[in-house]
Amino acid sequence: MAGKRALVRVDYNVPLDAGRVADATRIEASLPTLRWLLERGSRPVLLSHLGRPGGRPNPAFSLSPAASVLSDLLGADVLFAAPCDGEDALGASRELAAGQVLLVENTRFLPGETANDAALARRLARLGDFFVNDAFGTLHRAHASTTGVPACLSPSAAGLLVERELEALGGLDRPRRPFIVAFGGAKIGDKIDLMRRFVERADLILVGGAMANTFLRARGVETGVSLVEDGALDLARSILSAGEQRIRLPIDVTVLDRSDGDGETVEVVAVDGIEPAMAALDIGPETRARYAEALRGCAAFFWNGPMGLFEDPRFAAGTFAIAEAAAEATAAGGFTVIGGGDSAAAVRRAGLLDRVSHVCTGGGAALAYLSSGRLPGLDVLAHRRHP
Numbered sequence: 001m002a003g004k005r006a007l008v009r010v011d012y013n014v015p016l017d018a019g020r021v022a023d024a025t026r027i028e029a030s031l032p033t034l035r036w037l038l039e040r041g042s043r044p045v046l047l048s049h050l051g052r053p054g055g056r057p058n059p060a061f062s063l064s065p066a067a068s069v070l071s072d073l074l075g076a077d078v079l080f081a082a083p084c085d086g087e088d089a090l091g092a093s094r095e096l097a098a099g100q101v102l103l104v105e106n107t108r109f110l111p112g113e114t115a116n117d118a119a120l121a122r123r124l125a126r127l128g129d130f131f132v133n134d135a136f137g138t139l140h141r142a143h144a145s146t147t148g149v150p151a152c153l154s155p156s157a158a159g160l161l162v163e164r165e166l167e168a169l170g171g172l173d174r175p176r177r178p179f180i181v182a183f184g185g186a187k188i189g190d191k192i193d194l195m196r197r198f199v200e201r202a203d204l205i206l207v208g209g210a211m212a213n214t215f216l217r218a219r220g221v222e223t224g225v226s227l228v229e230d231g232a233l234d235l236a237r238s239i240l241s242a243g244e245q246r247i248r249l250p251i252d253v254t255v256l257d258r259s260d261g262d263g264e265t266v267e268v269v270a271v272d273g274i275e276p277a278m279a280a281l282d283i284g285p286e287t288r289a290r291y292a293e294a295l296r297g298c299a300a301f302f303w304n305g306p307m308g309l310f311e312d313p314r315f316a317a318g319t320f321a322i323a324e325a326a327a328e329a330t331a332a333g334g335f336t337v338i339g340g341g342d343s344a345a346a347v348r349r350a351g352l353l354d355r356v357s358h359v360c361t362g363g364g365a366a367l368a369y370l371s372s373g374r375l376p377g378l379d380v381l382a383h384r385r386h387p
Helices: 025-031 031-039 065-076 086-094 118-125 143-150 160-170 189-201 211-220 231-243 285-295 317-331 341-351 363-372 376-383
Strands: 006-008 043-047 077-080 101-104 130-133 156-158 179-183 202-208 252-258 264-271 280-284 298-302 336-337
Touching: 006 031, 006 143, 025 031, 031 043, 031 065, 031 160, 031 179, 065 077, 065 101, 077 086, 086 101, 101 298, 118 143, 130 143, 130 376, 143 376, 156 160, 156 179, 160 264, 160 363, 179 189, 179 285, 189 202, 189 231, 189 298, 202 264, 202 285, 211 231, 211 280, 252 285, 280 285, 280 317, 285 317, 298 317, 298 341, 317 341, 336 341, 341 363, 363 376
Parallel strands: 006 043, 006 130, 043 101, 077 101, 130 156, 179 202, 179 298, 298 336
Antiparallel strands: 252 264, 252 280
16 A cells, blocks of 8 residues: 555535634544555545535635644645646645645535536546545435545545444444434434334334424424424324334423514423414423433434524523433443434534444434445445455
């Protein structure tokens, strides 16, 4: 591997604030693989997307700020080149010295990235001698930099972050019992395949967030002006029918009441007490206690989606209660996996990242893998292991 260019797909889709990286968690997650490669004399060239610039250059979505942060974290000279498929980037990759790293510009500045354009994949493949995909959060997308490049470049392999993610999710394939799952967030449709699978495999499913409103409406409960996914009511009914004994819905909720007309009131009501001008925005204290008690006895736990509008402190108690219960379950010997996205953000905000077994770096990829056991960006690697 000494002297070879390692073309590494990383996930540096990081939040930016005034042109600075606001949260370097995803950059930090790539360090083990990059250090492994550097220790063996490889010259890493990094591909990543950031945001949704719409297939054209946009300075607001440039990866340039990530280069300086990576340099500080890695303790190495990190160069930057743009565009990712241009001659400047190709030249920089060929001239990269031992111990240096090259990060190229946002792959989504080019329309061919999300279209999985074969010509773009071939141009990107010129940047490396072999390919490593360490961007778990992108493995469910068939894009040029995730599935197109490894179809052109051999050998291709998964990185250490992807390995850790798959090992953690594999622990839920034949989980210890009791196995409990918590679903939140807004949309049932995004998680329908996984919910159906877990209805058959989990001992208990806890439902919160706006998703709970849809299930409550499907049961005939009046939900006022709460967010409800009307098009998913039949799906909710079918899930309830399949797993009625294992599905727990809120028994009380924290609502925003605008019935006064002069303002808004936050209060807790039983689910059968939601009035026409009320919007349920979090699970209530009795539900929190009920869910936390269930988690105390679990041997395995998977959580995806917040229990409420946790970005607003008035409606964060339910989500943070689940995060704390997950940490307590871990301390008691349980295996706990947080399925990325808002759930991961909540655990991070609660200061509990190091008190759960695993936090996924990609919620969509985690859901896709748990639903089907397959990911496009992973499947293509199986055919590109050797030259």
